[in-house]
Amino acid sequence: MTDTSVTGAGVAGTSMTGTSMTGTGVAGTSMTGTRFKVYCSQCREKVELAAEEFRLALGRTKERTFYSFTCPACGAAVRKPAGEKIVAALTGAGVSTIRLLQAVEG
Numbered sequence: 001m002t003d004t005s006v007t008g009a010g011v012a013g014t015s016m017t018g019t020s021m022t023g024t025g026v027a028g029t030s031m032t033g034t035r036f037k038v039y040c041s042q043c044r045e046k047v048e049l050a051a052e053e054f055r056l057a058l059g060r061t062k063e064r065t066f067y068s069f070t071c072p073a074c075g076a077a078v079r080k081p082a083g084e085k086i087v088a089a090l091t092g093a094g095v096s097t098i099r100l101l102q103a104v105e106g
């Protein structure tokens with residue numbers, strides 16, 4: 001003899017409740033203050049620099065697109081190739097962009 005007890009679940013009636021807009025404070029996004037961590041190719045030091053410390057040179061080809069900065073650790077002028085993501089990140093942070101003109105050849 002097994003006594004099976006079924007527990008009836010009461011279905012709650014769906015009621016249209018008013019939507020309350022909860023105001024959330026939007027954190028102020030400042031255009032400055034973005035910092036990038038980069039490796040110095042000279043002293044191998046990992047340094048953190050503000051966006052304004054960088055220079056971005058956009059060439060006609062990927063091979064000619066690079067970013068440069070002065071290493072705060074050793075003072076070397078470092079130049080590195082900049083991929084699409086780096087270009088997007090740097091320009092988004094307000095890094096000074098230099099468009100390289102076509103070199104006069106011949």
Ligand SMILES: [Zn+2]
Pocket residue numbers: 040041042043044045071072073074075076
């Ligand atoms: Zn360095």
